[in-house]
Amino acid sequence: MNINNRLSINPYFTSGPVVKGFGRGSKKLGIPTANFPDTVINALPQEFETGVYYGWARVNNGDIHKAVLSIGYNPFFKNEVKSLETHIIHEFDKDFYDAWLRISICGYIRSQENYNSVDDLIKAIRNDIKEATENLDKPIFTAARESEDLVKHIDTLVDSYG
Ligand code: ADP
């Protein structure tokens, strides 16, 4: 069984500080993505294919939200640098750079594709959000939401957000 099939039973958990991304204007498209530093990305199991995933996310000790995650290679760095970006399905009233982000990756949606237009890309992401939202409502994912990794209160946070 490959890692994508295993995820629903055994979600992948990781966490780290939110860093500045590549400024590709995701926020302007209405789809901001919180970026992780290289240390978190390099620790990802090799079996993770690039693509779009869904899971749970928590900023500091705030609420746990649904999220769409993208694992990919950034063209800006000639595709050599892997990125892990999290779009949290929630409206935040301010940015949370430097905050501690915890995620649990629960399932795979699709491979990364090149879209012909920004409109097509946005449509695809809207679809990802819908799929993530629906899938995470299934009882099998409730356990992942309630995992100690996410629920545990962290009291050593530098930033006070959440
Ligand atoms: P960057 O290139 O620096 O990652 P983005 O345009 O992708 O810039 O915006 C990401 C930032 O937006 C995050 O680091 C976070 O501080 C903020 N943000 C606000 N709302 C969200 C959200 N719902 N999901 C992810 N990030 C969000």
Ligand code: MG
């Ligand atoms: Mg980003």
